[in-house]
Amino acid sequence: MKRKIGLRKSMQIHRIPVLSDNYIFVLYDDTQPAVAVVDPAEANPVLRWLDDHNVTLTAILNTHHHGDHVGGNRQLLQRFPNAVVYGGAEDWGRIPGQQVSLVEGDRVTVGDRTAQVYFVPGHTRGHIAYYFPPVQAAEPGELFCGDTLFAGGCGRLFEGTPTQMVDSLGKLRSLPDNTRIWCAHEYTLKNLKFALTVDNDNQQLHQRFDTVKAARQANQATVPSQLAIEKQTNPFLRWDQPALQQATGHTDPIRAFRKLRGMKDLF
Numbered sequence: 430m431k432r433k434i435g436l437r438k439s440m441q442i443h444r445i446p447v448l449s450d451n452y453i454f455v456l457y458d459d460t461q462p463a464v465a466v467v468d469p470a471e472a473n474p475v476l477r478w479l480d481d482h483n484v485t486l487t488a489i490l491n492t493h494h495h496g497d498h499v500g501g502n503r504q505l506l507q508r509f510p511n512a513v514v515y516g517g518a519e520d521w522g523r524i525p526g527q528q529v530s531l532v533e534g535d536r537v538t539v540g541d542r543t544a545q546v547y548f549v550p551g552h553t554r555g556h557i558a559y560y561f562p563p564v565q566a567a568e569p570g571e572l573f574c575g576d577t578l579f580a581g582g583c584g585r586l587f588e589g590t591p592t593q594m595v596d597s598l599g600k601l602r603s604l605p606d607n608t609r610i611w612c613a614h615e616y617t618l619k620n621l622k623f624a625l626t627v628d629n630d631n632q633q634l635h636q637r638f639d640t641v642k643a644a645r646q647a648n649q650a651t652v653p654s655q656l657a658i659e660k661q662t663n664p665f666l667r668w669d670q671p672a673l674q675q676a677t678g679h680t681d682p683i684r685a686f687r688k689l690r691g692m693k694d695l696f
């Protein structure tokens with residue numbers, strides 16, 4: 430179907446698989462010279478893409494300070510010294526080349542789209558997420574959530590508490606159902622294997638597991654996911670569901686979450 434003249438073309442997102450299971454995301458727009466990259470674990474695959482498309486990097490959006498998210502920052506800055514490096518205020522000093530410190534509610538503009546910043550500590554103490562609301566009503570929003578929310582799971586608690594993580598996941602869970610979830614790792618199949626051990630009566634989870642298993646066998650990516658699917662099948666967004674309360678032995682969300690995360694850590 431042809432787009433109506435006058436409608437803005439939506440931001441395009443290109444996924445680059447790197448390392449063993451990381452994804453780097455390139456945000457671009459055919460009508461704009463501006464290109465942003467989210468969590469460049471490595472520089473070379475990004476540089477190749479930029480050269481192939483003959484475009485300039487204008488922004489690096491980091492979600493947190495871990496090496497598999499910021500490892501390419503320095504080399505990208507050498508090639509594109511005017512690129513602006515964004516990261517969370519709590520990560521100041523831990524993200525190479527960081528120039529802008531973001532807190533909850535801040536906005537980051539990429540081309541003609543603007544992301545809202547969410548402070549989502551738990552995996553690390555400074556973790557942030559970038560949410561691009563839709564421009565047209567029918568479009569999905571785009572969420573770049575690093576290692577906070579995964580397809581079928583969530584990040585390990587390295588620097589934060591269960592209370593912080595429940596609060597962070599609660600913020601992401603309240604976004605619109607059709608939001609696309611661009612998480613930073615291809616962990617979906619293993620996450621869903623664990624999910625089945627705690628939510629086995631969930632028919633949607635079984636269906637999703639089959640779909641994801643087939644996709645991985647065909648070497649296809651399972652990212653992006655969609656928030657509606659996560660709410661139906663991701664145990665780490667289902668702390669208030671009876672099945673999860675039963676599996677963890679807790680009705681209190683923090684206790685249920687702590688127990689669930691502990692079970693996953695040992696899985």
Ligand code: ZN
Pocket residue numbers: 493495552576
């Ligand atoms: Zn991480």
Ligand code: FE
Pocket residue numbers: 495497498576613614
């Ligand atoms: Fe990571």
